[in-house]
Amino acid sequence: MTRAPGRPAVFLDRDGTINDDVGYLTDLASLEIYPYAPDAIRLLRRAGFAIIVVTNQGGIARGLMTEAFVQDTHRRMAARLERAGAVIDDWFYCPHHPESVVPGLATPCVCRKPGIAMPLEAAARHGLDLERSWVIGDHWRDVQMGHAAGMRAVLLRTGHGLDQEAARASEQRVEAICDNLMAATAFVLEESRRVFGA
Numbered sequence: 001m002t003r004a005p006g007r008p009a010v011f012l013d014r015d016g017t018i019n020d021d022v023g024y025l026t027d028l029a030s031l032e033i034y035p036y037a038p039d040a041i042r043l044l045r046r047a048g049f050a051i052i053v054v055t056n057q058g059g060i061a062r063g064l065m066t067e068a069f070v071q072d073t074h075r076r077m078a079a080r081l082e083r084a085g086a087v088i089d090d091w092f093y094c095p096h097h098p099e100s101v102v103p104g105l106a107t108p109c110v111c112r113k114p115g116i117a118m119p120l121e122a123a124a125r126h127g128l129d130l131e132r133s134w135v136i137g138d139h140w141r142d143v144q145m146g147h148a149a150g151m152r153a154v155l156l157r158t159g160h161g162l163d164q165e166a167a168r169a170s171e172q173r174v175e176a177i178c179d180n181l182m183a184a185t186a187f188v189l190e191e192s193r194r195v196f197g198a
């Protein structure tokens with residue numbers, strides 16, 4: 001039986017990757033999308049990648065924000081990005097946290113990164129080929145999620161990335177460490193051409 005090849009995707013972390021990491025984002029006034037983010041997303045999508053945001057939003061479990069606020073944030077981010085020509089194909093968030101104060105939202109869960117439930121669900125919903133896909137984020141847990149799901153990964157130096165880079169475990173591997181999402185985009189496009197001839 002042959003299986004139709006799926007579309008490759010780039011899974012983007014949210015805070016510290018697309019927008020400035022301000023700690024728990026609880027006020028839309030402090031939402032700052034990095035100036036290069038729309039162009040980076042547009043370039044990746046033009047190259048044929050689906051763009052999927054995967055974000056841990058444990059502030060929901062900690063009672064710092066509601067699920068409706070997170071959904072509203074994503075609607076507004078999507079609108080701002082689309083005005084700049086950048087389309088996000090889908091958004092996934094994990095509402096759970098180890099220090100949950102909200103019933104039903106304690107960890108362990110399958111979705112909190114480095115868990116792989118979010119990319120697996122996205123792959124099923126959008127017909128994605130994870131073997132040709134990437135994750136880009138500012139935490140090792142983003143990289144670990146990517147590798148556990150059979151993807152390649154880039155760690156960024158924006159957000160918490162510099163601290164993460166400094167705290168690298170000796171066994172931690174990653175395809176590249178890049179200064180920001182635009183640099184990572186250049187690497188992903190180049191490396192995908194080299195590896196997959198895309």
Ligand SMILES: [Mg+2]
Nearest residue numbers: 013015016138
């Ligand atoms: Mg992040």
Ligand SMILES: [Zn+2]
Nearest residue numbers: 094109111112
């Ligand atoms: Zn979760």
